[in-house]
Amino acid sequence: MKVSNFLVALAFLALASSFAIAYDPSPLQDFCVATDDASSGVFVNGKFCKDPDHVTADDFFYSGLNIASETSKQLGARTNLLTVDSISGLNTNGLSIVRIDYEANGGLNPPHHYPRASEILTVLEGTLYAGFITSNSDHRVFAKVLKAGDVFVFPFGLIHFQLNVGKNPAVAIAALNSQNPGVVTTANTVFGASPSINPNVLTRAFHLDKDLVTKLQRQEWVNPSDLNSYS
Numbered sequence: 001m002k003v004s005n006f007l008v009a010l011a012f013l014a015l016a017s018s019f020a021i022a023y024d025p026s027p028l029q030d031f032c033v034a035t036d037d038a039s040s041g042v043f044v045n046g047k048f049c050k051d052p053d054h055v056t057a058d059d060f061f062y063s064g065l066n067i068a069s070e071t072s073k074q075l076g077a078r079t080n081l082l083t084v085d086s087i088s089g090l091n092t093n094g095l096s097i098v099r100i101d102y103e104a105n106g107g108l109n110p111p112h113h114y115p116r117a118s119e120i121l122t123v124l125e126g127t128l129y130a131g132f133i134t135s136n137s138d139h140r141v142f143a144k145v146l147k148a149g150d151v152f153v154f155p156f157g158l159i160h161f162q163l164n165v166g167k168n169p170a171v172a173i174a175a176l177n178s179q180n181p182g183v184v185t186t187a188n189t190v191f192g193a194s195p196s197i198n199p200n201v202l203t204r205a206f207h208l209d210k211d212l213v214t215k216l217q218r219q220e221w222v223n224p225s226d227l228n229s230y231s
Contacts, residue, residue: 024094024116024178033059034084034091046180047084047091060089068171069101072222076107076164079225084179096176100224102126102164109162109224110185117181118156119174123148126170132160159186185223192221 033055034047042049050059062082069078081098084090096117100109111133121130123146131143132154145165146152154160164170190202191213199213206213 024092026094027092031055031089032092034088049091050088055089060087062087065097065099065173068169069099071101071103071107072224074220074222075110075224076103077101077109077162077224079109081181081183081225083181090179092179094177094179096179096181098174098176100162100172100174102128102162102170102172104164104166104168104170107164107170110187111159111161112183112185112224113157113159114176114178114181115157115184117176117178119154119160119176119181120151121146121154121162121172121174122151124171124173126164126168127166128162128170128172129165130160130162132158134158183225185221188221188223191216191219 031052032042032047032049035050036048037050038048065080065082069080071078078101079098080100081096082090083096090096101107102109125148128146129143130146130152131141134140134142135158144150144152162172190197196217199210199217202208202213202217203210
């Protein structure tokens, strides 16, 4: 093989490898139901595997996603994200699912991103203004008003949002291609960090007055999925 051909092949393999490790690994068995029992001896994708002889249909089951959740007074929205911690049978399947409830006239799932997943969202009820922003340096906004039955895709790792622009409550359901996608809520991360980021960093980065930055840092930043924030 010529050196040039070898380098091309090597580059292709490196690229393929980078894609392979960018998502949850593919299973090499029928299932690996997650368990906290370390005595199982089999450890896959950050979880121990339950003894297959003890696996039941309930390990792949969840009930109640049809039930509306109380929304946050601050945001007017609530997310119910089901990961491998909610459905143990999701382990190694690279999937999770989320229900989002929005109050009428402005319920907001604020700007956020999933560091380990892309998302496809389906509106079940109501009218949402939804979109995402591209990375540096374009920062292009791709957004649409969505109604019941409409579907929208949020690409991997990009900041996105949904706002209820209707006069009635809205409901959406979304699938993500990771069993544990992680959620980074932009405002919470920046202004609600603990311990607080040096205000000089945020003052310069966001072109804000320092007094405003410190005021924002003193506020309570609600996690859209935090059960303790909904009262």
